[in-house]
Amino acid sequence: MSDVLIVGGGPVGLAAAIEARLAGMSVTVAEPRIGTIDKACGEVLLPGAVPMLQRLGIEPPGMPLRGVAFFGGGEDPWRVEHRFSSGVGLGLRRVVLHALLTERAEELGIVRGYGRLQGLNQDAHAVTALTDLGETIRCKWLIGCDGLRSATARLAGLSDPHPPRHERFAVRRHFAVEPWSDVIEVHYGSDAEASVTPVGHDLVDVSVLGPRGVAYRATINSIPELERRLRGAPAVTEARGAGPFPRRTTARTSGRVLLAGDASGYVDAITSEGLRTGFAQAKAAIDAIRRGRPAEYEREWQRVTRPYNLITSGLVGAGGTALRSGLVATAAKAPRVFGAVMERLTR
Template sequence: MAPDVPLAIVGGGPVGLVCALFASEAGLDPVVIEPRTAPIDKACGEGLMPGAWRLVRELGLEPAGADLRGVVYVQGDARAEHRFRRATGRGVARVELHAAVAARVAERGIQVIPGRVDAVERHDDHVTLSGPGLDPLTAGHVIGADGLHSRVRELVGLGARGQQASARRFGLRRHYTLAPWTDNIEVRWTPNAEFYVTPLGPELIGVALLGRRGTDFATVLADEPELAALLRADAAGDSPAQVGGVRGAGPLLQRTTARTAGRVLLVGDASGYVDALTGEGLRLGFAQAKAAIAAIVAGDVRRYEREWLSITRDFRALTSALVLAARSPLRRAIVPAAVRLPGVYGGIVERLAR
């Protein structure tokens, strides 16, 4: 049978919308399925590594934000800093990035269907999607770009067993109307969690906290008095500069058994996620989007599986090892080791920033 559309992208976040833009450039006529209205906020570090920023600019987008020159790890008096060698990154508030990409999708005339996928039926020559807002819809291929808790991933049986509850990590994020004191992604290590400070504009910074379930922002901030002073935070963790509410996400680690199932492909967080330590999630998601579209155009979906493994290899190896160390008695030695071995630390940052 002839499908209704050649490509349906489930998930209208930045990665899903970038998929749609790449598909449109490749001559496909994609539709995006997303029940929420853009822009959609999300708890994340909001730092685009140089590779992600390059891809955003290749799409002709210049969302408002702040240049990022490197990554610095801070633990007490220990400070390991690496400045990007070849290019800058960009700190962009999530809603600013999403709004910019959504506007470009609208300019291109790409249809966004306000629906939700509750069922996926796979056939030899098409995929049928059913759910509220869908009639149902048949597509030649489907890309699942629906985030950490991907419904598509579960419906096609690509989800793997998760972590033990005691090991799961979660994220919180707050915004502050303060002039940034750094042009780095600043990762501040406390005994049990990490803060990620990202400049987002002349008078805006984002502070994300990564820790175990139940981690309290104010409690962890008390372990980082220098940051608390910079944020002008009181003993309760409150600051007159704080704007908006606290966003949360997790559990962050998501595993998959594969990234393709017939004519269904997974990209971005839906394809698997390791706790980020430098803000490389969007870089990987955008690179996966480009690879997924290229595989569909080439008529070789399995090619994407190979490309996905290549794109994420450094990320999976380096970040997984660092996360493992961060959960072990070696945690307190990570930042001092980065200080003593600046070449090694810088090499890791550069590989993750490409």
């Protein structure tokens, strides 16, 4: 019987496993996918995420990111930029991040299983998890880090049954082109956004976010600045999709079961804060378990998650893309407030 079973070996699951091991607990990770895992992601590590990884014993490489710039199109194009007041973010291929976390987990002797969670039961002393490989894993605590479609949240009765009003989807590809900027770029198109991250000396990640069926190339072509930058640049990875989001949960703990990362709720990709927030949640979950007070996790989860959820909801909740881009353009007219909000998101 492990002290902790982590369901899902994505970045947040592996960070939680490493946190638990560093706190002296025995850990098992259940992740059905074999090898290094890729996922549609803008591949930004915000400045606040970098020291979190360093604390786990990981020194992430990557392209330095010094701020974020928003671009609006239409008849009156505009651009606003915020440079980070301190520290730098990193543009880092998702597969590189996953390989680094896996290597560190292996170094610490973390046990890995290959089953997919299918059932769970708990009593006052332990949780029993059942996987599709027929394994029965007993643990004192279980942390569900199994992403947007979390089986843990569903089985623990923590999924919000109400569908969101507006669902968004994403598609990501990489282009072989020399990065033209050292900031994260967010371009507003007619009904979708594109975010651009330099992730190598000749590689950029372009993620398109929009409604169901969002057209990837048509969105890029509808944004003149981006179309010009990518003209003739070969796409070197397949399109990878994600969604729908937002995803909500009704609470983050049920007895000995806790949720972290996207499994605990996710608003949108536009603010690039998923990993930083997920790493903070992973730490808070392990701290609460270490104290033997899982109920305290809910308060900590709210503390590390809510401000960003509110800002991100504000940025994506306002009507269509035109309204949303108008909101950013207006906010940028009050540079001190805009700067303070951007800083809050990145730390």
